Amino acid sequence: MKSPPNPVREKALERGEIAPDFELPDSTGLPQRLSDLCAPSPLVLVFYRGHW
């Protein structure tokens, strides 16, 4: 079953799923879109806690 768009997800995306696309500014203000970042070569995306 395809999950409807749901803003809060309890369990992390799993292997084999299609990640929801996003566009976010990077630290220099430049917009970055996931679909651009992960092509043509794969992207290693590291989530970190922040708020040091």
Place this chain on the structure above:
Amino acid sequence: MADYRSHEAEIHANGAKLAAISVDSPEKSQAVREELHLGFPILCDTQKQVVREWGVYNAREKGGIAKPAVFIIDSGRSVRYVSVDEIASRVRASDVASLIAAHGAAPAPPRHKLVPGPRTWVRAVSNSIQYGVREPGSGSK
């Protein structure tokens, strides 16, 4: 993060890119990026949209932050690898670099091979074994 910085070249050499993401502001993220001399971009999920949609939202700390996690995303946004830590640790960059090297990070070519052959990957792995995969904590934060 510095752990990932020291493996950035290796990850690139094996045909992948690197980016970091947190809920911090661009200003704060840029400060971290400069302090740690990171060459890769830091994305700023200040609205906490991505952490929620990707299931890596830790609502219980500091008003809601990202759980430490690593995803490898292929072209087509297909999730190839996931590691999420419910506590304050994260999969080591050296493990991710090895994984990339071992599986070949280049996207699956549609028809013919336009990526380096297996021998190239093997060489990359041998190089990282021979020349070292630096332990985190040795001189970096």
